[in-house]
Amino acid sequence: MKTKAILLLAIAGILSFSCGQSAPKVDSLKEAYDGSFKMGCAISPFMVSGRNPQAVELLLSQFNAISPDNCMKPESLHPGPDVWNFGPADAYCEFGREHGMFVLGHTLCWHNQTPEFFWTRPDGTPKSRAELVETLRSYIETVVTHFAGKVDAWDVVNEIVAEDGGFRDLGWVKAFGGDGYEVAKLAFQFANEYAPEGTELYYNEFNVWRPSKLEGVINLVRRLRADGLRVDGVGIQAHWGLNYPKNEYIENAIEELSALGLKVMITELDVDVLPISKEGQVIGKSLQDPQYQLEEFEAFLDPYKDGLPAEVEDQLAARYEELFKIFYNHRDQIDRVTFWGLHDGASWKNGSPIPQRTNYPLLFQRDLTPHKALEAVLAIPAAAVSE
Ligand code: GLA
Numbered sequence: 001m002k003t004k005a006i007l008l009l010a011i012a013g014i015l016s017f018s019c020g021q022s023a024p025k026v027d028s029l030k031e032a033y034d035g036s037f038k039m040g041c042a043i044s045p046f047m048v049s050g051r052n053p054q055a056v057e058l059l060l061s062q063f064n065a066i067s068p069d070n071c072m073k074p075e076s077l078h079p080g081p082d083v084w085n086f087g088p089a090d091a092y093c094e095f096g097r098e099h100g101m102f103v104l105g106h107t108l109c110w111h112n113q114t115p116e117f118f119w120t121r122p123d124g125t126p127k128s129r130a131e132l133v134e135t136l137r138s139y140i141e142t143v144v145t146h147f148a149g150k151v152d153a154w155d156v157v158n159e160i161v162a163e164d165g166g167f168r169d170l171g172w173v174k175a176f177g178g179d180g181y182e183v184a185k186l187a188f189q190f191a192n193e194y195a196p197e198g199t200e201l202y203y204n205e206f207n208v209w210r211p212s213k214l215e216g217v218i219n220l221v222r223r224l225r226a227d228g229l230r231v232d233g234v235g236i237q238a239h240w241g242l243n244y245p246k247n248e249y250i251e252n253a254i255e256e257l258s259a260l261g262l263k264v265m266i267t268e269l270d271v272d273v274l275p276i277s278k279e280g281q282v283i284g285k286s287l288q289d290p291q292y293q294l295e296e297f298e299a300f301l302d303p304y305k306d307g308l309p310a311e312v313e314d315q316l317a318a319r320y321e322e323l324f325k326i327f328y329n330h331r332d333q334i335d336r337v338t339f340w341g342l343h344d345g346a347s348w349k350n351g352s353p354i355p356q357r358t359n360y361p362l363l364f365q366r367d368l369t370p371h372k373a374l375e376a377v378l379a380i381p382a383a384a385v386s387e
Contacts, residue, residue, distance in 0.1 A: 029363075030064045032378045036331035038102050040065030040338030042268070044346065045088040048095045058368050059342055065102035067267070067338050068092050072105055074114040077143060081117050086146060093150035102336070105151035107204060108140055109187035110158040111171025119175035132175055133186060140190035144199075153200035155235060155267075156191040157184050161205055165216030184220060188229045204235035204267055209249035214256060221260060233263030233335065239349075241272045242312075242319050251326055258333035266327060268340040270361035271319050272349050273312055275301060287353040302357040313372050316360065320373035321380070328380050343368055 030039040041063040050056055070076055071088040078084055096103035118135055120126055127135065144154065160180055162168045167180025176183055184203075191201050203221060207213050217234060224231050234257050236250075257264045292301060304312065327337055341347045345366035349359040363374045 027378065029062045029374075029378065032381050033328075033331075033337075036328060036381060037334045038065040038336040039063050040067060040102065040104070040267075040336050041342050042067040042069045042338065042340045043092070043095075043342065044069050045071055045091065047342070048088070048091050054368055055342060058364065060099055063101070065104065065336055065338060066092070066096050067104045067106050067340075069341070070113070072143075073107065073110065073112075074118065074139065076113075078139065079115060081122070084142070089147070090150070093147065097150070102153075103151045104338075105143075105147055105154040107155040107158040108143065108191060109136065109156060109160075109172060109183065111168065111173070112159070114171055119172070126175065129176065132172070136172065136183075136186055137190050140187065141194045144191060144194040148194075148196050148199070151199065153202055153232070154191060154195060155204040156201050157187050158204045159206060160184050161213055161216040161220060163207060163210060163213050165212045165219070167216075181220070181223060185224060185227060185229070188224050188231065192230050200232040200263070201230055202233045202235050202263075202265070203231060204237060206237040206239060206268075207245075208234070208236045208257075209245040209253045211249070211252070214253050218256060218260065221257075221262065231262065233265055235265040235267035238266050238269040238323075239272070239340070240270070240323075242315050247322060247326060250323075251330070254326075254330045254333055258330075263335040264330075264333050265335050266337040269323075269337060270340045270347055270349055271316060271323075273304070273308065273316055273360050274349075274354075274357055275303070288355065292354050293356065301354055304360065305358045308360045308371075312360075316371060317373040317376045320363065321376040324377045324380050328384065339363065 033039050039062065041059060043059065043066050046052070047055060047059065068089060071092055076085060077089060093103055095101075118139070119132065121131070160167055160173065160183065167173055167184075169180070172183040172187075173180040188201065195201060203217065205213070205217055208217055221231050221234065236253055236257070254264050291297070308316070324337075327334055339362055341362055343364040343366055344350075344360050344362050347359060347361050349361045350357055360371070362371075363377065364370055
């Protein structure tokens with residue numbers, strides 16, 4: 001009698017498990033979202049060095065894709081007219097390969113973190129159009145050829161579209177003159193020419209959720225394709241906050257880009273919990289003025305120096321939960337979701353738009369323990385299975 005009861009209990013247990021009523025507990029992002037999208041993280045040469053083995057262990061247990069935070073930007077790869085510095089970027093690629101991760105190259109053509117000599121002659125005079133074309137061509141040829149087979153994809157052009165849907169008059173565009181399309185076209189043309197066929201080519205941008213900017217990005221991709229150029233995907237940088245942007249804007253951007261047959265990536269994800277950083281990259285610059293570091297501003301602008309209050313921890317979890325619900329519901333359209341950093345201490349959001357604050361924008365805290373938000377994010381696919 002007793003044996004029979006135990007047997008029945010065992011069968012009931014197996015049945016309830018296989019019916020998915022109690023989905024197996026997962027504690028890894030990449031496992032929870034396996035089959036939905038890749039889970040990525042931006043890393044620095046310090047991570048690659050392995051000097052913090054706990055951080056490496058956490059990274060490898062949670063993520064299956066990496067982005068280089070700074071080591072593949074033009075100022076890092078080519079800091080002087082006759083200087084090339086491939087070492088840190090090679091180590092980054094090797095790290096990714098060794099651990100079977102998706103390896104992103106970021107970024108070839110950008111107005112930022114690109115030395116002046118790309119656009120001006122040694123005597124300080126501006127380069128001619130022909131010289132600029134040759135600079136861009138030879139830079140992309142050298143870099144893309146060097147990393148052929150080492151990266152899976154390139155962010156070819158970064159942040160060239162303006163908030164109103166036009167082009168930003170910065171960096172390459174300023175040097176070339178004209179409306180900016182020519183720069184994007186040349187960069188994609190050279191990337192198409194020199195990158196191996198299997199290396200994907202992306203456009204990466206912030207505030208893509210804004211309808212006017214989304215239209216500008218869509219127009220850009222359409223024009224590039226009409227000119228016969230391969231554009232495989234668009235990265236939606238997600239430097240967002242607790243209550244912006246509106247979720248419907250995010251969903252709309254994912255759907256519209258995907259309708260063009262593009263791979264959609266959520267790149268550079270972080271959720272700013274501090275005041276006055278709405279759309280930080282655009283309006284935030286003025287907040288770098290030294291006056292905002294004066295004592296009288298401190299309590300207001302940097303309120304969580306000693307820790308994140310429980311109610312904000314809850315808000316962070318709720319925000320991440322709603323974002324990942326959107327991503328999960330659009331998992332057929334999203335190829336990758338990448339966080340901009342592993343833990344709060346490694347985030348650029350401590351320094352921008354106001355220097356030296358204490359922010360909590362990621363899923364892991366400074367001591368590598370998870371925020372409450374991690375559990376909320378992990379629970380989404382499991383909840384869908386058991387529904
Ligand atoms: C941009 C760039 C990234 C990084 C972040 C902030 O969005 O694409 O490479 O510099 O800003 O750190």
